[in-house]
Amino acid sequence: MAYRIFIGPFVEMVTIPDLFVQTVWEGFVGGVLYALIALGFVLIFxxxxxxxxxxxxxxxxxxLTLVGVYEKFAAFGFSGMLAAYAALVVALAVMFALAVAVERVVLRPLVNQPDIILFMATFGLTYLLIGLGETIFGGSPKVMIAAQLGLPSGSIDLAILGGRVSLQMLDIAAAVIAIVMIAVLAFFFQYTRIGRALRAVADSHKAALSVGISLNQIWIIVWFTAGIVALITGIMWGARSDVSFGLQTIALKALPVLILGGFTSVPGAIVGGLIIGIGEKIGEFYWGPLFGNGIESWLAYVIALAFLMFRPQGLFGDKIIERI
Known part of the structure; x- marks a missing residue:
């Protein structure tokens, strides 16, 4: 048994390297998408x-908004790429309206309230969106309009390390889009005026207000940006598995990503996402059979729990020092 746990998987990685590369690639794609989800949490936090x-x-x-609006266009006789991108514009407008509503209805009345109050408000927002989504779009899964948006299909096979590795074109597109999105967001919030204002707000709300930064505008921008991230993530994950309310479980994989990378770090979200994505795929493939398979659903949380014991602030998080 000890051999199967501590030695066997590593021997298999060395003796069948192409299979190991395939596993790492699939984990890399998942990790990049986890990082994209985690960015939404980081920006708002x-x-x-x-x-x-x-x-x-x-x-x-x-x-669901994207697919639902596209279905409405199709019912009126419009379809194809033009209708898909028109639905994309409508979905972006809906996420902007949601950002404005959250700022006006949730954040503005609760400013200067304890963090736990705001956290519980996001719980209420969660169930509001669940009820609203089920009422408008129904509870059944929907097929993402990947082809209509121009996302590729099929796969390519590469000869690597004496074997063959199959790369899904959709996975390649998802990884490229997610990487570009992460790079754009990192540049935007690091080197633009709005980014500097965001960092000022993160340091101190009162100090930001004292130099003329509008908290309300910043909150709308950040929540809208998080909405854009959510839309891109929904498209990528939905294209891989369909759009359903079960996707929110996948989105919660951002929790261990944030624990590893730090709740306030964009680079941490990227590194944490890759660690979780690749780690859970390798764990599922090589160690999963020893535990009856299915460990991919909980392994990320075990990794995060173990990490908390040694560096609770995360790889890129700031240490909190309290003087007494």
Whole structure:
């Protein structure tokens, strides 16, 4: 038994390297998408100090909105790429309206309230969006309009390390889009005026207000950006598995990503996402049979729990020092 746990999997990695590369690739794609989800949490947490529990359902709601609007266009005789991108514009408008509504109805009345109050408000927002989504779009899974959006299909086979590795074209597109999105967001919030304002708000709300930064505008921008991230994530995950309310469970994989990377770090979200994505795929493939398979659903949380014992602030998080 000890051999099967501590030696056997590593021997298999060395003796069948192409299979190991295939597993790492699949984990890399999942990790990049986890990082994209985690960015939505990081942006809102940096701007308001609130952990947005509703980010997962925002992914589902954005995806359902896109598909639902496209179906309405199709019912009126419009279809194809033009209708798909028109539905994409409508979905973006809906996420902007959601950002404005959250700022006006949730954040503005609760400003300066304890963080736990704001956190519980995002719980309420979660169930509101679930009820709204089920009422408008129904509870059945929907097929993502991947082909209509121009996303590729099929696969390519590469000869690597004496074997063959199959790469799904959709996975390649998802990884490229997610990487570009992460790079754009990192540049935007690091080197633009709005990004500097966001960092000022993250440091101190009162100090930001004293130099003329509008908290309300920053919150709308950040929540809308998180909505864009949710929409892109919903498209990518939905194209891989369909759009359903079960996607919010996948979105909650951002929790261990944030624990590893740090709740306020964009680079941490990227590194944490890759660690979780690749780690859970390798764990499922090589160690999963020893535990009856299915460990991919909980292994990420075990990794995060173990990590908390050694570095609770995360790889890129700031140490909290209290003087007494």
């Amino acid at each position: 940096k701007a308001s100090g609130v952990f947005n529990f509703a980010q997962g359902i925002m992914v589902v709601f954005a995806g």
